[in-house]
Amino acid sequence: MLQLIARRILETIPVLVLVATITFFMMKAVPGGPLDTEKNIPQEIKVQIEAFYGLDQPLWKQYASYMGNLLRGDLGPSFKHANRSVNELIAAALPVSLELGGIALCVALLVGIPLGIAAAVRQNTWIDYLASTTAMAGICLPTFVMGPLLVLVFALHFEQFNASGWDFARDRVLPALTLGLVYAGYIARLTRGGMLEVLNQDFIRTARAKGASETRVVFRHALRGGLLPVVSFLGPGIAGILTGSFVIETIFNIPGLGRHFVTSVFNRDATLTIGTALFYAALVVALNLAADIAQAMLNPKQRAN
């Protein structure tokens, strides 16, 4: 197991270098630069600012110096947020995204798994249809519809929540619901599929034949195997849910990481774009590894390998 982890960590390094390199050159290739504004900047001023950020250097030198800084863990200064470093911006936004993502993940698991179990246990009854329809609705309703809809009902009509912001505990409710319900839909469908597969296996029949109660069969014997697809989905799923969502952060005006992903590209804030992309890549790799380990621990077949 330790060997597996060590090998996987070593494999991560070329992936991250590749992500940094590709993002770096793509940001350099797009038309328009961080200093372009509607009003023309006099040439002599532009030269000064470019020199300050090292943009006057040949591309290979810029790349070398960026990678050199990266080795030291320095993601460089942001162009748009002129007196902040990318490290600082990520450090400030990450706790917000983690908090939102954490609550949304709880919502997703607490809604998705019971819904999936109920649907599988009562396959082809109204419970199954209701649960599957709800899950499908969660998946199909885009967050940019669900978010404003929740705001209209609970913030503007019933006036229980603020329409946007991140100041009070109650400001977490609507964005976490919006983000969580999408994932709940996926989790419900995966749980249902996984559970159905397991429930039809011989060992379940044996358990029933031995007289185990239905509750015991479902929660003790079937659930462990039935949740395997959910666990492998959670690797990339958690990375997505934790690093924030551009749409939800925009709808609710939340100072999380998701907005930096998108707005930094629009601002041609190359260092922030590479920084967030790298961070995201590292998180995806780490969580995939965690999912693999969890899966190995849950699945006796894989554990033997």
Place this chain on the structure above:
Amino acid sequence: MRYRTNRWSIRVLMSAALAGFVLVAGCSKPPTRVGEGNRLQILHKGNKSDPQELDPHIVQGVPEHHILQALIENLVTEDPTDLHPVPGQAERWDISPDGTVYTFHLRAGIRWSNGDPVTAHDFVRSYRRALTPSLGCEYAYMYFVMKGAEDYYKGKTQDFSSVGAQALDERTLRITLNGPVPYFLSLLNHYSWWPVHLPTIARYGDPYQRNNRWTRPGNFVGNGPFVLARWDVGHVIVVKKNPLYWNAASVKLSEVRFYPIESIDTEERSFRSGQLHVTEEVPQSKIAVYRRDHPQLLRIDPYLGAYFYRINTTRPQFRDKRVRQALAMAIDRKTIVENVTRGGQLPAYYFTPPDTVGYTSRSAIRYDPEGARKLLAQAGYPGGKGFPPFDILYNTSESHKSVAEAIQQMWKRELGIDARLLNQEWKVYLDTEKRKDYDVSRAGWIGDYADPSTFLETFLADSGNNRTGWTNAEYDRLLKEASRLGDRQTRYELFQKAEAIFLDEMPVIPIYHYTRVYLLRPEVRGWNATILDHHPYPYVWLAPRPEASLATASAAAQRP
């Protein structure tokens, strides 16, 4: 068995429904930010986007101005109703008879927010910083009216004493200009001219370089009515009343909170749920709704800006000015502002906005499709035959797209020519326009200060903002001559002549003059319509009244 599971799930469903019901209907309504703000004199303002910086010598944007206006005060400040210059840090000033030497007398006892006295030397040091090339102050050219500023900035001299800024003593500052600049005091209200506390900046790094941390909360030292208390990127910027401000006694607001809300829909919903006193914008689709249902909340103020189309005059089909005139004359601007933009914008028949400090162009474009067709025929394209199809370039925005579609249709209908729509993302669009790789491109220009020259000088031959390939020696000569004159009447006559040439040559097609359309709660007082959208905060206050949310107010209004 089945029965037991059913009972279990029904129980769960029922408790969930009960919890939801209690949550929604049972709780008392939480207090709104606006209600709390009214009690405590805290103004909540939508501010569009995160400020790039809070260093007046580095920033360029409008959101930055909204915040800096609270933190720093210059020699003069603005009257809250019409923005004419009124005494700020200077209690009075003398102007030499030839209009080239301004002597400012600072107030006694004025202080920076850290307690240091504000002296004339602070101003001279600030000007020197802004003009030091290594800082890269993008608005340094605003100083070029001052004697020797351009030479110092361009490195022709290293001796700052050759620049026309001198501290005669602690409280007397003399500024010498190259010539009379009648709008000089208004120019001082542009943030590039604002003072900074150099010792503070030096404490956090090189004062003549970027990336200095002096603008962080706790570090920031200013001399304005408020001090910086909090700056959370993407979340909020809080400024609190500065007890050391010379006129602190008359500042009624205790705090202003600026929220960077990029999405206008989110901003509007926040306003409706009682989180904002004032928004930066209103979604286009909501203007009519507010006009009908809540006219008291909708503000439409004139704004010193023009929306126009640049024509690339280096393209063969646009070299003939008759073609450009025909394009301009075939546009029904009234239809555009009434049916497309719908925000009270004014149809633009000339470039400089009407009544810009008393100046309104006498020359104007006519809406005359018949005349346009004749001109196009004279240029060799009768009925639009043989006119090569071209692109209308615009940056991504629903509103730009709608305007472009309307104009595309008008040109097709009236002139029989084909224009295609070309949408590009903002930075790509800027790049395309600057490389002059376009046919026709949408643009906007907002005045930097209140004077017609801020509009007309954009199209000087050597202006980096021209971007049309059009030059005209007589136009340049008239504007350069106007810049040397002190007498307003004579200057305006020269502007009239220049604008007549401009409208005859038609390198750009004016479409409408901007308005600022936004939402404002009735509790906000002292918030006047001003053409630069400046609202000096010392004059703003909140008149507390029984809290009534927008939703409650509208429900009450609907009841018989």
